[in-house]
Amino acid sequence: MSYIRFENLHKSFGKNEVLKDINLEIEKNQLVTLLGPSGCGKSTLLRCLAGLEDVTSGKVYLDGKDITNVNPKDRDIGMVFQQYSLFPNMTVAQNVAFGLRMKKVPKNEADEKVMKMLENVGLADKAGSYPAQLSGGQQQRAALARAIVTEPKVLLLDEPLSAIDALLRRSLQIEIRRIQREINMTAIFVTHDQDEAMVMSDVIHLMNKGKIEQSANPTDMYTKPVSKFAASFIGHYNILPAEVFGKLVGEDLCCRDVVFRPEVVEISASPTNEEGRYYWQGKIIDSLPHGNILRYAVLSGDTQIDVDVLFRSSMMFDVGQELFLAIKKENCILL
Amino acid sequence: MKKKTTAAHIVIILIGIYLLIPLFATAVYSMFEKWTGLLPEGFSVKHYLTLFTEREFMSALFNTVIICIVPIVITILLVLLALFAVTVYFPRLEKYVQILCMIPYTIQGVILSVSILSLYAGSKGILDNRMVMLVGAYCIIILPYIYQGIRNGLNAVNMPMLLDAAEMLGASKLYGFFRVIVPNIISGITVSSLLAVGIIFGDYVLIRNITGTSFKNVQIYLFLEMKSSSTKASAVFVIIMMTTFLITALVLFLKNKEAKGRAKSAER
Structure with missing residues (x-):
């Protein structure tokens, strides 16, 4: 009781x-x-x-x-x-x-x-x-x-x-x-x-x-x-309407919104292709250091997505650079 | 710039002299046998010695102190309880209480005493008693000063939160008010009480109109002495003035102390 x-x-x-x-x-x-x-x-x-x-x-x-x-x-x-x-x-x-x-x-x-x-x-x-x-x-x-x-x-x-x-x-x-x-x-x-x-x-x-x-x-x-x-x-979730996210990744999603945390998004300069992930492209429009985290603002279509990476030189990208984004499907929360 | 400051000082000194001359003259007059020529004659402090050993004067002084204390204590208690009830239970009524407490500012002593007499003289019961009437009249006259002092004090402390804290620790609201809130506004209460003492101490109109000469305070004593000995009356006047000065000095001292205390707290 x-x-x-x-x-x-x-x-x-x-x-x-x-x-x-x-x-x-x-x-x-x-x-x-x-x-x-x-x-x-x-x-x-x-x-x-x-x-x-x-x-x-x-x-x-x-x-x-x-x-x-x-x-x-x-x-x-x-x-x-x-x-x-x-x-x-x-x-x-x-x-x-x-x-x-x-x-x-x-x-x-x-x-x-x-x-x-x-x-x-x-x-x-x-x-x-x-x-x-x-x-x-x-x-x-x-x-x-x-x-x-x-x-x-x-x-x-x-x-x-x-x-x-x-x-x-x-x-x-x-x-x-x-x-x-x-x-x-x-x-x-x-x-x-x-x-x-x-x-x-x-x-x-x-x-x-x-x-x-x-x-x-x-x-x-x-x-x-x-x-x-x-x-x-709670946290700094990216919240995207399912329709918008579906267009980005080329899939139909039967929900209202898709949410995911900035740190679960993977970014790279060249395309990758692994099972169980969503892929799309974007362009860095801003980068802000938050202690040991570097937060990139990435523009994909008309949508801004925040991506957090550890602040280390091997993962540095320039503002204006085109890059590839990926996220494990299990890390996307469908609401 | 320096010229301007010097001029300001001269003006202040001249005004000071102008205001102090009558007081100084009265003090000098009270310490001499007579003052008919250019200089007074026959220096003596016998009036002061007589006054402080004279039973009648000491009794008048005692009466003045009593008639100061009783209405002030009654008014402080009433205002504290009223503000407690209003702040804790009926916050919407606060503006009406404020208006009620401020009304006496506009009432003249003569009007108040005549009104009280016409209303209560001849009525049956305790209200017919002239001393009760006098105490009541003083309560009314000092109400705005006491109210304002306590109100300002309460505004400076976070009363609802302190009362909540006291209540959470097991105290009743009323106990919390008197044990926690009142000690924090004691300086405001003291300052307004001293102002009230000054007002009652200097009153002649109310006491003369309500009690005649049956209740002798220092003002009535002064009035009666003026008929027999003008030099002695001057000594009485000087004592009254000195007492008033002392009260004012005490008020200023307390206010300065409070301001310094606040400044210290703010620095921290």
């Missing part, structure tokens, strides 16, 4: 329906990501679970209990917010101790837990500092410590790293994942960053326009998108 369950959940703000019939199950001790573009309803869904938003209709279950109408303070859920939300008038230690005090944990025990938690997030030396004296990363670690020190049933993270620079974000992603595994806590992470979702999650729930578009583990989410939206949001 699932640990968290949303059942026919609807949420509207006035006439605007933000969540449309959400049915979702989340297993215990997993880190699950709600991924989607801005305005898709992922934060609202998280707030419905936290109790910070009332649901319009439907049910929310946690650990087998219906918590739809339970007060947020009684749900035993921890939450980390996007803008840290540390209490500015309290020191880091006082912030972390706040939840324990609300739970009436004896002072000695609470102090011990606070220090242990601050050591765990690497902030033991900042216990007496005020939030304004901390960097963004330190503030977010303090917020994380405050949310988990009470050992809640679920930890909710609402885009907690979006205000942090890229380098620090990567190290915090790893740190959050480490802590979540260490304490074996069920966590729901909200983000609009697909790379972040890939790195951190056991399961990704991709959301679009108030609905769950696809639920899968990171590998399947990346390699097997079930819709045009999923293909366009």
